[in-house]
Amino acid sequence: MTPLLSVQGLGKSYHGRTVLQDIDFDVQRGEVIGLIGRSGSGKSTLLRCLNYLERPDQGEIRLAGSLLGQRGARWSLSATRELARQRAAMTMVFQHFNLWPHRTVLQNVTEGPINVLGLRRDEAEQAALAILDRIGLAAKAQAYPVTLSGGQQQRVAIARALAMQPQLILFDEPTSALDPELVGEVLAVMADLAKSGTTMLVVTHEMSFAFEICNRIFYLDHGRLADQGRPAELLQRDPASPVRSFLGSTLKGFGGAHHA
Helix, strand or coil: CCCCEEEEEEEEEECCEEEEEEEEEEECCCCEEEEECCCCCCHHHHHHHHCCCCCCCEEEEEECCEECCCCCCCCCHHHHHHHHHHHHCEEEECCCCCCCCCCCHHHHHHHHHHHCCCCCHHHHHHHHHHHHHHCCCHHHCCCCHHHCCHHHHHHHHHHHHHHCCCCEEEEECCCCCCCHHHHHHHHHHHHHHHHCCCCEEEECCCHHHHHHHCCEEEEEECCEEEEEECHHHHHCCCCCCHHHHHHHHHHCCCCCCCCC
């Protein structure tokens, strides 16, 4: 079975400093992958390279078998359009929401489907309202982002990603900018997406989410994919292994965690 996402030999450097090196992995449809690692290990850069917000220096990225980006120094107009189409199939949710402050919640969610997917406004609004209802924000459709809590804003950002009908959603530490009491509402929405079969790659420091919801966990260390496996497999690693050393006391309470 062709993976939904296939990454081979991915590398990225900034000003001579290697940030990602020899990254290889596949993601199947319906999988939820947790990306963990210390600050500066390359997690966010990896997501940005997957979505071509950062152009990789080496390697290949394939989405549903199709190569992303274009080799060589020059980009044609057709290649740029194709990349935009592929990006729409691999949406991203950022730490800081990135909502348009001058547009309502409904307008934020419908902008992409109307201008990128070519949906009629009434079609886009109907779909957006269904998504907002699913995440408990239908009553906020005409509100502006400034009137929402951080957790509500992040849920709108997730709704905006879902409205693009993506094959894959990339989450870059979606709860890191939230007050602790708001983290749960965002993780609950993500857990619901996981149950419904949404394919997700999630950079997270929320180990409870990673070990209870994710099918597999990738551990990045100094720009390399140093370990990967099902949560139960990582729990069985030698205590001196890099991933167990990173997790440390975080593992307490997950001794019985198991995810197929």
